[in-house]
Amino acid sequence: MNLTIDVTNKENLAYLSLSGEVDAFTAPKLKEALLPLTKEEGQTVEVDLQDVNYMDSTGLGVFISALKSTKEHNSEMRLVHLQERVYRLFKITGLTEIITIDSAVRGEK
Amino acid sequence: MDFQSCVNIKKEWDIVGARQLGRDIARKIGFGTVDQARIATAISELARNIYLYAGTGKICFETIEEMEQKGIMILALDNGPGIKELSLVMEDGYSTSGGLGAGLPGVKRLMDEFDIHSEEGKGTEIKVIKWLR
Amino acid sequence: MSTLKLELENYKELLQEYIRTKDEQALYQAEQFSKQSMQHNISPEEIINVHIQSLEEIYPDMPDYIQASMSFLLETMISYGLAYQEYQSLRERQLELKSEISVAANMQKTLLSTVKPELDELDIGALSVPAKQMNGDYHHFVYDGDGALGIAVADVIGKGVPAALCMSMIKYSMDSFPEMRMDPSVILGSLNRVVERNVDSSMFITMFYGMYDTKDHTFSFSSAGHEPGFYYHKDKDEFEEIDVPGLVLGVSAETTYKQKQLKVEQGDMVILLTDGVTECRQGDRFIEQEEILHVIKSYAHLPSQEIVEQVYKHFERLQDFQLRDDFTLIILRRNV
Numbered sequence: 001m002n003l004t005i006d007v008t009n010k011e012n013l014a015y016l017s018l019s020g021e022v023d024a025f026t027a028p029k030l031k032e033a034l035l036p037l038t039k040e041e042g043q044t045v046e047v048d049l050q051d052v053n054y055m056d057s058t059g060l061g062v063f064i065s066a067l068k069s070t071k072e073h074n075s076e077m078r079l080v081h082l083q084e085r086v087y088r089l090f091k092i093t094g095l096t097e098i099i100t101i102d103s104a105v106r107g108e109k
Numbered sequence: 110m111d112f113q114s115c116v117n118i119k120k121e122w123d124i125v126g127a128r129q130l131g132r133d134i135a136r137k138i139g140f141g142t143v144d145q146a147r148i149a150t151a152i153s154e155l156a157r158n159i160y161l162y163a164g165t166g167k168i169c170f171e172t173i174e175e176m177e178q179k180g181i182m183i184l185a186l187d188n189g190p191g192i193k194e195l196s197l198v199m200e201d202g203y204s205t206s207g208g209l210g211a212g213l214p215g216v217k218r219l220m221d222e223f224d225i226h227s228e229e230g231k232g233t234e235i236k237v238i239k240w241l242r
Numbered sequence: 243m244s245t246l247k248l249e250l251e252n253y254k255e256l257l258q259e260y261i262r263t264k265d266e267q268a269l270y271q272a273e274q275f276s277k278q279s280m281q282h283n284i285s286p287e288e289i290i291n292v293h294i295q296s297l298e299e300i301y302p303d304m305p306d307y308i309q310a311s312m313s314f315l316l317e318t319m320i321s322y323g324l325a326y327q328e329y330q331s332l333r334e335r336q337l338e339l340k341s342e343i344s345v346a347a348n349m350q351k352t353l354l355s356t357v358k359p360e361l362d363e364l365d366i367g368a369l370s371v372p373a374k375q376m377n378g379d380y381h382h383f384v385y386d387g388d389g390a391l392g393i394a395v396a397d398v399i400g401k402g403v404p405a406a407l408c409m410s411m412i413k414y415s416m417d418s419f420p421e422m423r424m425d426p427s428v429i430l431g432s433l434n435r436v437v438e439r440n441v442d443s444s445m446f447i448t449m450f451y452g453m454y455d456t457k458d459h460t461f462s463f464s465s466a467g468h469e470p471g472f473y474y475h476k477d478k479d480e481f482e483e484i485d486v487p488g489l490v491l492g493v494s495a496e497t498t499y500k501q502k503q504l505k506v507e508q509g510d511m512v513i514l515l516t517d518g519v520t521e522c523r524q525g526d527r528f529i530e531q532e533e534i535l536h537v538i539k540s541y542a543h544l545p546s547q548e549i550v551e552q553v554y555k556h557f558e559r560l561q562d563f564q565l566r567d568d569f570t571l572i573i574l575r576r577n578v
Contacts, residue, residue: 031444056567057397057399057446057448057517058399060399060446060490061399061444061445061446062444064443064444064446064490064493065442065443065444067493068443068493069443092467092468092469092470092485093446093448093467093489093490094466094467094487094488094489094490095467095489095490095493097487097489098489098493098494141291142291142294142313142316143287143288143291143316146287146313146316146317146320147287147320149317150317150320150321150324201328201331201332201335214328215324215328218324218327218328219320219324
């Protein structure tokens with residue numbers, strides 16, 4: 001499986017749409033796309049995970065470093081449209097408490 | 110050091126010139142077909158490195174005649190950006206161009222002696238020798 | 243040189259024979275010759291050279307254009323020869339690395355080894371199998387000799403060497419804790435600070451820490467973002483998820499951990515695991531939680547150690563004997 005990343009930039013909003021699987025093989029690609037965006041001050045990075053059907057702990061690691069980077073650079077990150085299985089992972093690891101996750105619009109399985 | 114002959118490397122075509130001259134010298138020294146081909150390939154690699162990474166430079170040749178042995182010495186000189194991490198480029202499997210070049214480890218294998226000096230921002234000097242057996 | 247000469251003679255004869263007979267026998271010997279050449283690190287251009295020399299000897303008046311075409315072929319083979327030599331040297335290095343890793347894996351085994359305590363009150367089963375040589379899962383038992391059994395189950399992000407290095411760090415910090423009984427929430431809190439200080443920002447560890455008191459049969463536990471465990475009620479033949487919220491270790495230094503306690507009845511089981519168990523996949527299909535519990539239930543009549551081993555075998559078979567993730571499963575059952 002692969003991961004495709006689409007980035008759209010609108011003023012202070014970077015919108016990343018992911019599709020595929022985030023695992024040890026694809027995580028470096030995500031990190032490369034995501035991290036630089038969090039380094040711009042005042043930027044809001046929105047990550048759409050609607051089409052991500054699988055994520056492992058390496059993927060979580062990428063979001064954790066992105067979160068740390070937003071704190072350093074005064075930017076923001078939020079995740080939207082998480083599938084049930086992916087959301088569970090964020091929930092178990094306690095990350096839902098520290099990462100902004102728009103669970104109200106969580107996508108269907 | 111006084112060299113018999115040098116070829117300036119400015120364009121890709123010059124690589125062929127360097128190979129030709131090197132092969133002629135190797136033949137005169139008495140190298141066989143296989144070694145001639147190896148020497149030519151080493152010259153290609155050295156010249157291509159100059160062409161790709163330094164832009165310009167030169168390849169010089171010298172016949173070595175000592176008491177017990179004869180050989181060819183090739184010197185590749187350029188004033189390019191130099192090589193930052195020598196140990197890395199000398200490692201097998203490392204190739205910056207991503208191509209199929211044999212790279213410097215290949216040159217080392219093709220020849221008998223290999224020496225490299227490189228300074229960042231100043232250039233690179235590679236000296237290789239092949240002995241006639 | 244003499245061996246090469248000998249081979250030249252040999253090659254020439256073989257070639258001559260083949261040209262004469264077109265016989266499969268000669269071709270088979272050519273195959274042998276090529277294998278021998280590889281063993282002696284003879285590169286392709288040298289074989290071509292031997293071929294040219296043989297031809298020259300067999301046909302002294304070989305036409306010029308054949309001669310030239312042969313030299314041309316020789317030249318094209320030089321790069322293949324180099325690539326082959328590079329491959330050989332990379333292969334040697336790979337072997338070296340492999341043996342280094344296996345030494346490291348053994349060191350890790352020794353370092354992280356834990357002794358499953360034998361207690362009258364508890365029947366304990368524990369199994370941890372790495373997906374690769376180095377294990378990123380970790381479990382540890384500490385028995386204070388006076389009724390308190392501490393159990394840690396942890397999973398480091400990723401697998402292989404980096405995960406194993408990180409695990410060793412955890413083990414060292416746990417060893418440095420005082421021997422006295424400590425609350426799971428306190429243990430996780432201090433480990434969190436160690437991990438937060440010492441690992442890369444994208445690295446984290448999940449850990450479940452439980453404390454079983456064999457005197458009053460209570461089980462206190464805290465979790466740092468770890469996969470929830472299960473409690474098995476023998477009388478109802480039902481499972482209940484045991485979970486307590488908590489952030490993974492290494493993300494935020496200020497995190498504190500909650501702690502819960504449950505009373506364990508006779509014959510009941512506490513099941514702890516890592517996500518290598520819940521993330522088992524069969525092809526593209528995920529294995530659902532119910533299925534894991536179902537398998538555990540079907541072996542529930544066996545001693546704990548046999549249950550964990552049977553469950554492992556079951557999922558190993560489902561995944562075609564190729565573990566995708568490290569697998570750790572621990573079962574504690576109250577005996578008396």
